[in-house]
Amino acid sequence: MRSVFIMSLVVLYFVVCIGLALYAKRSEVKGSKKDYFVASGAIGSVILFLTALATAFSAFAYMGQMGMVYNYGSSAIWNFFHYAIFSYPFFFIIGSKLWYYGGKYGYVTPADFIVHRYESGSPMRFLVGLIICVYFSIFYIVIQIKGCGWALQEATGISSPLAMLVITLLLALYVALGGMRGVAYADAMQALLLVAGILFIAGFMITREGGLVNLFAKGMAADPTILQPKQPFKEIFSGGLVMALSMPLWPMLWTKYYSAKNMKAAYSVGTGCGLGTVIVTVSLPIIIVCGLKIAYPHWESGKADVLIIKYALELMPPVLAALIVAGLLAAAMSTAAGLILLVSSVFSVDIVEAVQKSTSLKLSEKQIVTSGRIFVVVIMLISFWLALIPLGQLVKIGIQMAYPGYLLAVPLVVGGLWWRRANKYGAIWGLVAGLITLYITIFVTKNPMGIAAGIWGLVVCSVVFIVVSLLTKPTSDKTLREFGLIK
Amino acid sequence: MDTKKYDAEKYEFYIKNAERNRRQKIYAVLTLIIGIFFELLVYYMHVSFPNSLIGGIPVFAVIVWSLIVIHYVVFLVIGGSWALDLKNDQLQEWNKNAG
Numbered sequence: 001m002r003s004v005f006i007m008s009l010v011v012l013y014f015v016v017c018i019g020l021a022l023y024a025k026r027s028e029v030k031g032s033k034k035d036y037f038v039a040s041g042a043i044g045s046v047i048l049f050l051t052a053l054a055t056a057f058s059a060f061a062y063m064g065q066m067g068m069v070y071n072y073g074s075s076a077i078w079n080f081f082h083y084a085i086f087s088y089p090f091f092f093i094i095g096s097k098l099w100y101y102g103g104k105y106g107y108v109t110p111a112d113f114i115v116h117r118y119e120s121g122s123p124m125r126f127l128v129g130l131i132i133c134v135y136f137s138i139f140y141i142v143i144q145i146k147g148c149g150w151a152l153q154e155a156t157g158i159s160s161p162l163a164m165l166v167i168t169l170l171l172a173l174y175v176a177l178g179g180m181r182g183v184a185y186a187d188a189m190q191a192l193l194l195v196a197g198i199l200f201i202a203g204f205m206i207t208r209e210g211g212l213v214n215l216f217a218k219g220m221a222a223d224p225t226i227l228q229p230k231q232p233f234k235e236i237f238s239g240g241l242v243m244a245l246s247m248p249l250w251p252m253l254w255t256k257y258y259s260a261k262n263m264k265a266a267y268s269v270g271t272g273c274g275l276g277t278v279i280v281t282v283s284l285p286i287i288i289v290c291g292l293k294i295a296y297p298h299w300e301s302g303k304a305d306v307l308i309i310k311y312a313l314e315l316m317p318p319v320l321a322a323l324i325v326a327g328l329l330a331a332a333m334s335t336a337a338g339l340i341l342l343v344s345s346v347f348s349v350d351i352v353e354a355v356q357k358s359t360s361l362k363l364s365e366k367q368i369v370t371s372g373r374i375f376v377v378v379i380m381l382i383s384f385w386l387a388l389i390p391l392g393q394l395v396k397i398g399i400q401m402a403y404p405g406y407l408l409a410v411p412l413v414v415g416g417l418w419w420r421r422a423n424k425y426g427a428i429w430g431l432v433a434g435l436i437t438l439y440i441t442i443f444v445t446k447n448p449m450g451i452a453a454g455i456w457g458l459v460v461c462s463v464v465f466i467v468v469s470l471l472t473k474p475t476s477d478k479t480l481r482e483f484g485l486i487k
Numbered sequence: 488m489d490t491k492k493y494d495a496e497k498y499e500f501y502i503k504n505a506e507r508n509r510r511q512k513i514y515a516v517l518t519l520i521i522g523i524f525f526e527l528l529v530y531y532m533h534v535s536f537p538n539s540l541i542g543g544i545p546v547f548a549v550i551v552w553s554l555i556v557i558h559y560v561v562f563l564v565i566g567g568s569w570a571l572d573l574k575n576d577q578l579q580e581w582n583k584n585a586g
Contacts, residue, residue, distance in 0.1 A: 270563065
């Protein structure tokens, strides 16, 4: 009975996703890549607020972070708190400038801005497009699909591969159909489900334990070390900074600035992610972890990620359990959809369009959009295949370097917007040095001196970027004038 | 809508406007100051546990919830809107005439 109920709600949720994509398709400007990939820069503040929240918070919001708080106590909360403290100026100040230039020069991908500002074609498209946007992102699509597959298997009893196939097909369908507009509408609905799921589980725990004070008291009794900080301060500080500083330039959020209708809408990307941080990553985990400690006081630390779904399925009524599963699917699928569209845009714009410009191959804009839709399907099929096989070394590198890798965009964007001496040589060598440093500090000497690898990558990237820029030929006056850096 | 005219005005408003740039500098500096105080607080709570204020969950929860909600409302919503001069932005001709 429970699984039938959950299945019905999940099917309803899928139908709504497809319906929203079809609705979005009605407003589509046919054959326009700017419309397909960034909705012609026409999305308003309410939708962008919700879509940013849904994109930024993935299945990790339900599983990984609750597991972290379960294992690391208050350290994990303080770690997540960094998102709120340090990311806002980047969201607002950098986001508003990227929105402005995106609209003015018709950008579609993150590499569009970098290539234009640094007057560098292929090397930058390769580094920013293929490595940072595609290689670092594609495995996160796989993780989201796996998370959905696992949750659906636990909730409904259908096999995980079948569940993953259904999720893959659904994602491919609504992203290919609706483009950025469809993804944004679906995200808006998914953001509400994501937050509702977390709120419902917290509310259920409070009611079940007889009020907030009792919940806290019982949580403390179940595990007196529940709040004890279990991570070194340097790890909290540096790990938190990596996520906080990179977040506003996560590629799937970056393209949201381009899709904003006006500056108020671009500002909503920051306020949406900020509200997600307040509710989902900082405030409610304190309550939820107490509930989990009461129900499962001695759970194996390596498997704490699964507790929230286990709790919902074992202890909550079917209606609420179904909402929690739908919330998890919403969190995972909204992030995956943003990433799929991003990767598809990189292949279509950074690769296909760039190649055709340098060859005799001539593709119309309509054909570029069609290639984008085809790439969506191909990316999803590859992701499904990757979800079925054991993770190899290349996948591990991609996953562990993703968020620290996104951080390397910060010096390039800040330098590009405010420093006239910043040039392509500095940007290319800075990125290469940063990536090599990341590899060494993640896989060879892990987090030297207890400081997160991302910080080492950022420092080396920035130093090389500045030194090489100062030693080499500056960017042309024409380009500097286009970015308001000279009169 | 006179696109060319608005393009020039937008450039002045979003990129060259001294008042907007001054606000954004203040916002960035304030973030840094708040960030330093935040790190000191985390460090204090970290090293003095369990004798610090966060010995009990209710106190810890109240501290965390108050800090993050106040920070969100005051610094992000009100402060961010001030830093971007959103009120003035909404009054601009291109926004009035848009869509």
